[in-house]
Amino acid sequence: MFDTGEPARGAEIARALLALHVESTAYLDGLPTAEFFETQVTKWSPAEHARHLHKSVRPLVKALALPRILLRLRFGAHRGASRKFSEVRDAYRARLALGYGANPYAPSPRDVPADADAWRRDIMRRWTASVDELGSAIGRWNERALDRYRLPHPLLGALSVREMLLFTLYHNAHHVRLVAARRSARVLDEPRRRQAQGWTSSKE
Amino acid sequence: MTMTSPTLLLAIALNLVQGTDSLVARAKDAIRPLVDSARLVQAGYRPLAFGPVRDLTPFQGQHWLTFQRIVANEPVDLLHPTFVMYLPVRDSLIPVGVAYSRRIGGTAPVPTDLAGTPTEWHTHVFCRNVPGEGMVLADGVEDCKDRGGTPTPQQIAMVHTWIIANPDGPNAHDNPTLPFIATGLKSPAHPTRDDRLFAVALGESYGAKLPEAHRIDHEAQLAGTSQLLAEHRAALRALVPQLRDAEKSGDKARFESLRKKTITSWNALLSTYHALAPTPEIANRLDIELAGLISDAEHRYP
Numbered sequence: 075m076f077d078t079g080e081p082a083r084g085a086e087i088a089r090a091l092l093a094l095h096v097e098s099t100a101y102l103d104g105l106p107t108a109e110f111f112e113t114q115v116t117k118w119s120p121a122e123h124a125r126h127l128h129k130s131v132r133p134l135v136k137a138l139a140l141p142r143i144l145l146r147l148r149f150g151a152h153r154g155a156s157r158k159f160s161e162v163r164d165a166y167r168a169r170l171a172l173g174y175g176a177n178p179y180a181p182s183p184r185d186v187p188a189d190a191d192a193w194r195r196d197i198m199r200r201w202t203a204s205v206d207e208l209g210s211a212i213g214r215w216n217e218r219a220l221d222r223y224r225l226p227h228p229l230l231g232a233l234s235v236r237e238m239l240l241f242t243l244y245h246n247a248h249h250v251r252l253v254a255a256r257r258s259a260r261v262l263d264e265p266r267r268r269q270a271q272g273w274t275s276s277k278e
Numbered sequence: 279m280t281m282t283s284p285t286l287l288l289a290i291a292l293n294l295v296q297g298t299d300s301l302v303a304r305a306k307d308a309i310r311p312l313v314d315s316a317r318l319v320q321a322g323y324r325p326l327a328f329g330p331v332r333d334l335t336p337f338q339g340q341h342w343l344t345f346q347r348i349v350a351n352e353p354v355d356l357l358h359p360t361f362v363m364y365l366p367v368r369d370s371l372i373p374v375g376v377a378y379s380r381r382i383g384g385t386a387p388v389p390t391d392l393a394g395t396p397t398e399w400h401t402h403v404f405c406r407n408v409p410g411e412g413m414v415l416a417d418g419v420e421d422c423k424d425r426g427g428t429p430t431p432q433q434i435a436m437v438h439t440w441i442i443a444n445p446d447g448p449n450a451h452d453n454p455t456l457p458f459i460a461t462g463l464k465s466p467a468h469p470t471r472d473d474r475l476f477a478v479a480l481g482e483s484y485g486a487k488l489p490e491a492h493r494i495d496h497e498a499q500l501a502g503t504s505q506l507l508a509e510h511r512a513a514l515r516a517l518v519p520q521l522r523d524a525e526k527s528g529d530k531a532r533f534e535s536l537r538k539k540t541i542t543s544w545n546a547l548l549s550t551y552h553a554l555a556p557t558p559e560i561a562n563r564l565d566i567e568l569a570g571l572i573s574d575a576e577h578r579y580p
Contacts, residue, residue, distance in 0.1 A: 085329030093404030206345040
């Protein structure tokens with residue numbers, strides 16, 4: 075599930091982002107609203123993962139829309155070829171293993187409002203809009219430019235724009251996989267959890 | 279009162295016609311306010327593209343889509359299609375049709391009607407790891423598997439409604455009249471295989487290409503070899519005003535001669551596409567797309 079492949083070209087990355095998003099939203103749409111907002115094993119809820127992904131993608135969309143001269147002046151030029159998808163992924167995994175401090179893109183704590191369904195739709199709509207805009211923004215970048223400009227990443231340092239897009243693809247998949255893995259673990263653990271809470275019915 | 283078989287058939291046929299007429303009328307209502315790109319963007323549509331590779335095909339024009347509505351997967355609303363289709367001619371967008379879609383699971387049944395009218399839907403699926411092609415948008419799960427790829431779990435089922443005359447039918451997959459409209463030529467009432475091939479050739483004169491041709495063109499631009507393709511297209515573009523003049527003057531022999539020249543020029547372009555295709559699989563796919571488009575049997579829906 076939530077396979078990304080190993081895209082390299084801008085068109086391939088855009089296609090992979092959209093395909094992953096269609097798969098991710100179909101999966102999340104299948105969760106009951108209560109579960110969508112429920113914390114998973116003391117970690118983020120699926121809703122918080124979606125909000126985090128929106129919050130992470132948004133600045134990239136804005137950066138890709140800026141005049142490139144501003145990016146060059148602010149963040150410098152990228153030298154040489156960009157790393158491949160697997161190299162960016164491995165660098166991120168290695169960095170995660172070292173631990174990290176406060177995440178500036180973490181979703182802010184919010185209580186679930188009375189109309190939970192409306193908020194859920196809003197979260198999904200915003201996240202979809204950011205992914206859609208990112209897909210469109212990639213179209214304005216030619217292959218050469220993807221390797222020549224760079225952007226700062228809070229954990230990985232300066233990345234070429236292509237590397238940042240590859241990271242974003244992996245990062246989106248990573249979070250939806252976390253939701254699915256924690257959900258599977260919870261489903262497998264459900265009988266024991268119920269038993270511990272005295273919910274066992276005569277049939278179980 | 280009992281209904282005889284011919285009467286029953288006539289009643290069914292009449293219902294079908296009324297149904298499709300109604301669908302076309304609703305599609306016209308839906309697209310009417312979307313008169314230019316600014317209105318389209320305001321309404322949440324954007325041109326279909328994967329990165330820098332833009333959509334514009336000979337028999338479907340250019341799709342504009344609302345990704346929000348595709349992802350939200352709400353029931354079909356005839357007045358809010360997920361796709362609207364245009365023919366870009368010079369600086370204008372000529373509305374030609376709409377498409378409705380549903381996101382369905384890989385093994386889920388494909389819809390068979392549109393607002394109660396029987397219609398033929400088609401499917402698309404993102405297909406990963408296709409040998410020689412990478413990730414592609416395949417024509418359904420079977421097409422993906424046939425190409426050696428792995429389909430993603432969700433398919434997009436789609437149905438078109440054409441708001442302009444279409445000899446293949448108002449809900450057909452393709453509309454072979456589009457290149458004739460775009461180039462100002464008369465469209466044949468019942469396009470043959472040769473007419474369709476001629477139409478595909480005309481498409482290249484205004485940028486409409488088979489999907490795989492778009493891909494090869496993009497790769498050629500990156501490799502610095504796109505000039506080879508541009509030369510053939512320039513030859514096709516030069517033929518269009520001559521074709522118009524011959525048609526206008528009623529000079530059938532000249533028109534026929536120019537038409538043959540157009541197809542010959544397009545065949546030369548096709549050979550160049552083959553030569554520039556980055557992999558044999560992509561070259562082969564181009565041939566499959568072409569065969570599907572010009573076949574007399576493909577995509578002919580009532």
